[in-house]
Amino acid sequence: MAAAKLQAPSRASTSSASSFTPVSRQNTMSSHDGSRSMRASKRYSVTALYLSMSAKEKDLEIEDDLARAQKALRELKARISSQSKKNFVLEKDVRYLDSRIALLIQNRMALEEQNEVASHLDEAAELQEGFFPNDEKTQKYGNLLFLLQSEPRHIAHLCRLVTLAEIDSLLQTVMFTIYGNQYESREEHLLLTMFQSVLTYQFDNTPDYSSLLRANTPVSRMMTTYTRRGPGQSYLKQVLAERINSLIELKDLDLEINPLKVYEKMVSEIEESQGSLPPNMPKGVTAEQAAENEKVQAIIAPRLTMLMEIANSFLSTIIAGLDETPYGIRWICKQIRSLSKRKYPDASDHTVCTLIGGFFFLRFINPAIVTPRSYMLIDGTPADNPKRTLTYIAKMLQNLANKPSYAKEPYMVKLQPFIQQNKERINRFMLDLCEVQDFYESLEMDNYVALSKKDLELSITLNEVYATHELLERHAAELAKDESSHLSVLLHELGSAPAQLPRKENRVINLPLFSKWETPLDDLTAALDITQEEVYFMEAKSTFVVIMRSLPANTPLTRRPLRLDRIAEAAATTRNDSVMVKKGIRSIELLSQLQELGVIDKSDGFALLRDEIEQELVHLGSMKDKVVEESRKLDEVYRTIRDHNSYLINQLETYKSYLHNVRGQSEGKTRKQQKHQVLGPYKFTHQQLEKEGVIQKSNVPENRRANIYFNFTSPLPGTFVISLHYKGRSGRNRGLLELDLKLDDLLEMQKDNQEELDLEYVLFNVSKVLVLLNKRFTRKKGW
Amino acid sequence: MSQREYHIVVLGSVGGVGKSCLTAQFVQNVWIESYDPTIEDSYRKLMEVDGRQVVLEILDTAGTEQFTAMRELYMKSGQGFLLVFSITSMSSLHELAELRDQIIRIKDDPRVPLVLVGNKSDLEEDRAVSRARAFAVSQGWGSPYYETSARRRANVDEVFKDLCRQIIRRDVELSRATDSDPREGRRRRDTQDRNRRRRSNRSREHRCVIL
Ligand SMILES: Nc1nc2c(ncn2[C@@H]2O[C@H](COP(=O)(O)OP(=O)(O)OP(=O)(O)O)[C@@H](O)[C@H]2O)c(=O)[nH]1
Ligand SMILES: Nc1nc2c(ncn2[C@@H]2O[C@H](COP(=O)(O)OP(=O)(O)OP(=O)(O)O)[C@@H](O)[C@H]2O)c(=O)[nH]1
Ligand SMILES: [Mg+2]
Ligand SMILES: [Mg+2]
Numbered sequence: 001m002a003a004a005k006l007q008a009p010s011r012a013s014t015s016s017a018s019s020f021t022p023v024s025r026q027n028t029m030s031s032h033d034g035s036r037s038m039r040a041s042k043r044y045s046v047t048a049l050y051l052s053m054s055a056k057e058k059d060l061e062i063e064d065d066l067a068r069a070q071k072a073l074r075e076l077k078a079r080i081s082s083q084s085k086k087n088f089v090l091e092k093d094v095r096y097l098d099s100r101i102a103l104l105i106q107n108r109m110a111l112e113e114q115n116e117v118a119s120h121l122d123e124a125a126e127l128q129e130g131f132f133p134n135d136e137k138t139q140k141y142g143n144l145l146f147l148l149q150s151e152p153r154h155i156a157h158l159c160r161l162v163t164l165a166e167i168d169s170l171l172q173t174v175m176f177t178i179y180g181n182q183y184e185s186r187e188e189h190l191l192l193t194m195f196q197s198v199l200t201y202q203f204d205n206t207p208d209y210s211s212l213l214r215a216n217t218p219v220s221r222m223m224t225t226y227t228r229r230g231p232g233q234s235y236l237k238q239v240l241a242e243r244i245n246s247l248i249e250l251k252d253l254d255l256e257i258n259p260l261k262v263y264e265k266m267v268s269e270i271e272e273s274q275g276s277l278p279p280n281m282p283k284g285v286t287a288e289q290a291a292e293n294e295k296v297q298a299i300i301a302p303r304l305t306m307l308m309e310i311a312n313s314f315l316s317t318i319i320a321g322l323d324e325t326p327y328g329i330r331w332i333c334k335q336i337r338s339l340s341k342r343k344y345p346d347a348s349d350h351t352v353c354t355l356i357g358g359f360f361f362l363r364f365i366n367p368a369i370v371t372p373r374s375y376m377l378i379d380g381t382p383a384d385n386p387k388r389t390l391t392y393i394a395k396m397l398q399n400l401a402n403k404p405s406y407a408k409e410p411y412m413v414k415l416q417p418f419i420q421q422n423k424e425r426i427n428r429f430m431l432d433l434c435e436v437q438d439f440y441e442s443l444e445m446d447n448y449v450a451l452s453k454k455d456l457e458l459s460i461t462l463n464e465v466y467a468t469h470e471l472l473e474r475h476a477a478e479l480a481k482d483e484s485s486h487l488s489v490l491l492h493e494l495g496s497a498p499a500q501l502p503r504k505e506n507r508v509i510n511l512p513l514f515s516k517w518e519t520p521l522d523d524l525t526a527a528l529d530i531t532q533e534e535v536y537f538m539e540a541k542s543t544f545v546v547i548m549r550s551l552p553a554n555t556p557l558t559r560r561p562l563r564l565d566r567i568a569e570a571a572a573t574t575r576n577d578s579v580m581v582k583k584g585i586r587s588i589e590l591l592s593q594l595q596e597l598g599v600i601d602k603s604d605g606f607a608l609l610r611d612e613i614e615q616e617l618v619h620l621g622s623m624k625d626k627v628v629e630e631s632r633k634l635d636e637v638y639r640t641i642r643d644h645n646s647y648l649i650n651q652l653e654t655y656k657s658y659l660h661n662v663r664g665q666s667e668g669k670t671r672k673q674q675k676h677q678v679l680g681p682y683k684f685t686h687q688q689l690e691k692e693g694v695i696q697k698s699n700v701p702e703n704r705r706a707n708i709y710f711n712f713t714s715p716l717p718g719t720f721v722i723s724l725h726y727k728g729r730s731g732r733n734r735g736l737l738e739l740d741l742k743l744d745d746l747l748e749m750q751k752d753n754q755e756e757l758d759l760e761y762v763l764f765n766v767s768k769v770l771v772l773l774n775k776r777f778t779r780k781k782g783w
Numbered sequence: 784m785s786q787r788e789y790h791i792v793v794l795g796s797v798g799g800v801g802k803s804c805l806t807a808q809f810v811q812n813v814w815i816e817s818y819d820p821t822i823e824d825s826y827r828k829l830m831e832v833d834g835r836q837v838v839l840e841i842l843d844t845a846g847t848e849q850f851t852a853m854r855e856l857y858m859k860s861g862q863g864f865l866l867v868f869s870i871t872s873m874s875s876l877h878e879l880a881e882l883r884d885q886i887i888r889i890k891d892d893p894r895v896p897l898v899l900v901g902n903k904s905d906l907e908e909d910r911a912v913s914r915a916r917a918f919a920v921s922q923g924w925g926s927p928y929y930e931t932s933a934r935r936r937a938n939v940d941e942v943f944k945d946l947c948r949q950i951i952r953r954d955v956e957l958s959r960a961t962d963s964d965p966r967e968g969r970r971r972r973d974t975q976d977r978n979r980r981r982r983s984n985r986s987r988e989h990r991c992v993i994l
Contacts, residue, residue, distance in 0.1 A: 284786050
């Protein structure tokens, strides 16, 4: 909820024309030449400021459809932001436990380590809300985090100083907390400013371009983490998921083109069917021999065509998705382009594209193609054939983006036509990616807006605060050389960083952010280089827009052309709405001030101002559809992220109960034997299990399914019996079929990507069985 | 025709240390100047080790960290591992420790055949990892350390040959161990027990019921 608050109203009411909107190349060109667009953008920003300031007066809430749609969208975005942070953290826990649990299954974990894992599992619980020990701390950390957030150079500097080992938790705090409102322009832009600073440093300090952005450095780590934020994830989902999923369906489509592998498979098939091999088909041939074999060639030829077709379709989808590509990711591409042009003025487009490809394809698109499951793009593990095909697609895209002079694997040469045909296309695409506007002006503005707001808040954990403080302290000699710098002053005031709290004492807090150093808003016109007239004009425009949006739709006042003086008059005399009255009076004042200044003229109906207001209203009208459309898309994203969240939580729960059993057993040896109570049986119909996906495939004829049911029983902790029953057939308790299961067996199957549990008449899905067991047999809380 | 086939995986946790260049030199005798980040490449090469013909299946993997999800599978399928860093980057060595831990965990064998390789030895002037430092790391692991230059083709064959010898030795040891030493073989048997248990779990009482 803190996240929702942080959502600057400026964004809310104006998200239309902001710098998030990519522009065509022509547009950017024209923005070079004129101060006009500069001016326009400043004016625009000032409107944003005024809209935001008026939105701050909570008493005047605009209640039209647009406002409602925007509010819903804002809430959705806040939910996605906080959910994707949760997932990021959970994923780390699950990954850690994935590796540990294997040992446990193999009975090879020492008791101490079991305890360690257990304590880690305790940590995975949801955090409670809390406060700093005292107000003074709250205030000082509020100052510090305000500074860190609004002046990204400190964190950028820190990113270069920390080790790769330290950077992960720092980045987590930075990307998911300090700049955690992933759809809020100010935070996004500040984060990107930090990127720029780190990227610039990287370019300045890497001697040869071939190793630029290639090694795993803080920058590459930043890029990875960045692509994990909501917008990157939803892009992958929107653009790639469908293609990948339809490929995954084709389990039997073998597109192997490595002659050796093809030959070997062919030989073993022949051997299996005929019992022996013909003399001209020895085993263990060389790659060259395999490649020369005519049968092998005949198998490979159509596969090459098909691979190229599929890769082509992927490429087309990616290119068509240009407009869907998140602004931040495009902006990073743009930085790479301009930094490399700066460093290597003679660099060809080809070279520049290679570098862009090293980010966009190598670190963003291709990993998702090769391991789509870890990007939530598919549900299960892909079968071997489609998995191999996906690897080929990624390799082809990588070759296309990088265009190496030498094909390391000789057989890949056969795919050369794909490169030839698409070289131009992909280069153009990568340059198009870079065509987005900069955000500096609106950022400057957003920062003023932030200063003017009194309710900036950050939802952060105590340990995140302390860890960040600790890092700053450790590198203070570098970061805060100048003793009078703001950072130095704040660090000095705070003293030394507290130690990390034990998990149980860690809390989520809502930290109010504010600057220790006041920046008066009066400076605004000076800082922004705009005139008083313009300030009045903007204020008038936004005031009228607010009034119009609060008016009922079909009053004579809404007829065009708008009569501004009447509207102002009507507002000023509204009954029972003091805020509206205030607005009305203010707009009357503004009209007369602007007239005195000679900006507008009553005789032409204040045409200059009126036209802009009418345009804005038209614009707002079409905005609603856009907002609704965006909400629809994000809704989908949110659902995916939430599904993934329940998957992760369930996985943790399963590990917990498993560990609990293991420890219980070893304790049990010393403890006096408890009497074990049988849990269950719990009865499930065939239909129920089918619906929940537990039954993956059924061989039971349709008309018999209604008579089938299953019992789930747990005679001992960690042991389960599933039995299959046929109504009326077996009078006693025993089923037609009984299967004993141990939790560790299921976990091991899951680890080995074995997803099917065979019950003869039905195939169960291992993960879904685990979910079900978890739900049914969860013990009392507190373990 | 008793040609043995061994699976070698070339790993490194950082891109650009020269895994592919090293592999290309070994397999094809070529030097590749340009950098082409790998996703996953495989090669086969015949080699003679101590009078024996062996077939090496070599998997050259991605150093790019975004592809780490694939590593576990490589580790499962590999029998011997080249862990490559560049002597010009200390962090490229540091990051290998975690990789080694992962291999040992997955192979369930602390003595898994493995060679630590410090590549780019031709760039002596840019050296950031001293020979002694890397050697100490390899000692701690109980594995050999080589410094190679893919550019000059220095020590390239030696690295692969050493790894091959280790694989062959370990192969022999393990097959003996399961026969005689009860402790060595225990884990394997545990797993087998469990598999057997899983298979015999079902008690099908009415097998011929027709649904
Ligand atoms: N049949 C069956 N019994 C279970 C299962 N899980 C727990 N129990 C039984 O429930 C009882 C309580 O289990 P414990 O593991 O001791 O619960 P706990 O939460 O650790 O209890 P405390 O340590 O006292 O907090 C024991 O008698 C277990 O045998 C299960 O999955 N199946
Ligand atoms: N001087 C020198 N340069 C080398 C050597 N080996 C590789 N390089 C250079 O390092 C760069 C990267 O080499 P690769 O073999 O592609 O690196 P890699 O480890 O396979 O990288 P990824 O596939 O991304 O993991 C190339 O530009 C090579 O020219 C070497 O021994 N000496
Ligand atoms: Mg207990
Ligand atoms: Mg490589």
